[in-house]
Amino acid sequence: MPISRPVLAGTLLCALSLTLGAPHAPAQSRSKPALLVFITVDQLREDYLEKWSSQFSGGLKRLVEGGAFFTNAFQDHAITETAPGHASIMSGRFPRSTGITRNVAGVNNDPNAPLIGVNGLSASPFRFRGTTLTDWLTSADARTRALSISVKDRGAILPIGRSKQQVYWYVGNTFTTSRYYGDSLPDWVKAFDARQLPQHYAGKVWDLLLPPASYPEPDSVPIENQGRNFVFPKTLPADSTAAASVLSASPFMDEVLAAFALDGVQQLGLGKGPETDVLAVSFSPTDYIGHAFGSDSREIHDQILRLDRTLGRFLDSLYKLRDPGTVIVALTADHGSTPFPELSQQRYSPPPLRVSSRPAVAAARAVLGAAGADTMAVELESGALFIDASRPGVTPALVNAAADSFVAVARRTPGVLMAERYASLASHDLGKDAIARRWVQMFPPDVPVQAVVTLTRGSYPDPFPIALHGTPHDDDAHVPIVFFGAPFKPGRYAQFTRTVDIAPTLAQALGITPTEPLDGRVLTAALR
Numbered sequence: 001m002p003i004s005r006p007v008l009a010g011t012l013l014c015a016l017s018l019t020l021g022a023p024h025a026p027a028q029s030r031s032k033p034a035l036l037v038f039i040t041v042d043q044l045r046e047d048y049l050e051k052w053s054s055q056f057s058g059g060l061k062r063l064v065e066g067g068a069f070f071t072n073a074f075q076d077h078a079i080t081e082t083a084p085g086h087a088s089i090m091s092g093r094f095p096r097s098t099g100i101t102r103n104v105a106g107v108n109n110d111p112n113a114p115l116i117g118v119n120g121l122s123a124s125p126f127r128f129r130g131t132t133l134t135d136w137l138t139s140a141d142a143r144t145r146a147l148s149i150s151v152k153d154r155g156a157i158l159p160i161g162r163s164k165q166q167v168y169w170y171v172g173n174t175f176t177t178s179r180y181y182g183d184s185l186p187d188w189v190k191a192f193d194a195r196q197l198p199q200h201y202a203g204k205v206w207d208l209l210l211p212p213a214s215y216p217e218p219d220s221v222p223i224e225n226q227g228r229n230f231v232f233p234k235t236l237p238a239d240s241t242a243a244a245s246v247l248s249a250s251p252f253m254d255e256v257l258a259a260f261a262l263d264g265v266q267q268l269g270l271g272k273g274p275e276t277d278v279l280a281v282s283f284s285p286t287d288y289i290g291h292a293f294g295s296d297s298r299e300i301h302d303q304i305l306r307l308d309r310t311l312g313r314f315l316d317s318l319y320k321l322r323d324p325g326t327v328i329v330a331l332t333a334d335h336g337s338t339p340f341p342e343l344s345q346q347r348y349s350p351p352p353l354r355v356s357s358r359p360a361v362a363a364a365r366a367v368l369g370a371a372g373a374d375t376m377a378v379e380l381e382s383g384a385l386f387i388d389a390s391r392p393g394v395t396p397a398l399v400n401a402a403a404d405s406f407v408a409v410a411r412r413t414p415g416v417l418m419a420e421r422y423a424s425l426a427s428h429d430l431g432k433d434a435i436a437r438r439w440v441q442m443f444p445p446d447v448p449v450q451a452v453v454t455l456t457r458g459s460y461p462d463p464f465p466i467a468l469h470g471t472p473h474d475d476d477a478h479v480p481i482v483f484f485g486a487p488f489k490p491g492r493y494a495q496f497t498r499t500v501d502i503a504p505t506l507a508q509a510l511g512i513t514p515t516e517p518l519d520g521r522v523l524t525a526a527l528r
């Protein structure tokens with residue numbers, strides 16, 4: 001029994017508490033899709049859908065068993081963070097083309113896009129370059145509308161690109177947007193916020209969905225959650241404001257996102273045709289729970305089971321509102337997750353380490369300092385070394401010498417797999433060398449990255465106490481891709497695919513043409 005049921009009952013969203021129906025294939029309608037539902041699960045490793053599939057009974061079961069499931073799919077870029085991942089999935093282009101290369105250079109700090117009604121970081125797609133599937137749809141039919149929601153600004157904004165659509169994220173215990181999208185919140189969003197659904201979870205207990213014997217993972221693992229509250233059950237704060245502020249790190253926020261999405265479909269009339277509308281939902285709690293407890297935890301196992309149930313109720317409710325034969329669904333993730341190194345000593349060879357890059361950065365700074373240049377021109381971020389040539393005293397020759405020094409010291413550092421000048425990576429065999437390929441597909445030519453460093457598989461950069469992602473290794477890059485609906489041939493597909501292949505494949509299914517060259521290819525095997 002979902003413990004959220006008492007919370008959702010009595011809202012306008014009672015449809016969410018429908019009992020689960022048996023999984024079924026979508027109707028074989030040949031009519032043009034009226035609604036694309038694009039689901040991103042933040043930090044969903046592909047193996048979660050494999051190893052726990054026998055315990056699925058809801059939306060993940062329906063999508064995986066009834067859809068075209070690409071099991072060998074990758075975010076094929078190096079910095080596997082939330083912003084670049086979300087920017088690639090509906091653009092069909094790598095970060096070197098979207099310009100969204102890191103979370104810290106993602107959607108925030110646009111002075112023209114303050115939030116509406118709450119304090120928080122300004123956010124807009126001002127760094128995003130080019131178009132997305134939503135732009136191709138609106139080019140083909142101006143009536144197309146999109147709703148994109150997430151807990152995170154980057155998770156809501158980037159799948160839609162620059163299009164000024166209905167885009168909302170969770171700040172200050174409410175859903176809001178920024179002035180990039182409008183001057184005020186629409187009444188339906190104000191009304192949803194006024195219901196205070198997140199606050200209703202005050203005092204709610206998160207306990208295991210299934211009997212404890214259903215979970216092979218140990219529960220009491222002190223490295224989880226920085227040594228705090230790492231066993232079941234877990235209780236949300238009794239204070240409603242406090243509960244709402246931490247809800248995103250619980251499975252219950254997925255229920256709120258699903259309720260908000262269904263409300264939006266009804267209020268905006270999405271998917272009634274004749275045009276194709278877009279509903280994009282980035283379900284964020286898997287990422288928050290994954291960062292806290294890691295990919296080996298009982299918590300992430302239970303979270304994925306609960307996500308399965310929530311997605312099942314979400315799809316059941318959606319298919320009551322719209323003809324399933326006119327709805328297509330795609331599901332993927334923005335990145336995966338790397339286990340805690342301490343839990344991977346037998347899993348990978350060499351055993352993973354925690355690695356400090358400080359000596360390598362210090363070596364680069366020493367080169368600048370010895371020449372009287374500004375040592376703060378050097379910055380290492382997400383494995384990429386930047387040297388700001390506009391800083392006092394920094395010359396092109398010094399940039400080269402400093403970057404070479406960084407690479408030399410990094411290569412001598414235990415736990416470093418590769419360190420290299422960025423310009424030389426293109427000479428690798430990019431078909432075989434996935435690490436080099438993912439770095440090459442990372443940065444636009446105008447981003448002045450001088451060198452990159454990648455640790456051995458499973459190693460973490462010091463000093464991060466939480467579970468991490470962000471590397472070019474498959475732990476972080478391997479994600480599921482699922483297409484579901486009348487245009488797709490159900491089955492498991494083992495061919496190598498990339499998340500940039502999603503948008504062109506959906507465009508083909510929707511009968512539209514991308515308006516710019518893409519990195520991705522149409523996955524014709526999945527199409528009827």
Ligand SMILES: [Zn+2]
Binds near residue numbers: 043081082083287
């Ligand atoms: Zn993410």
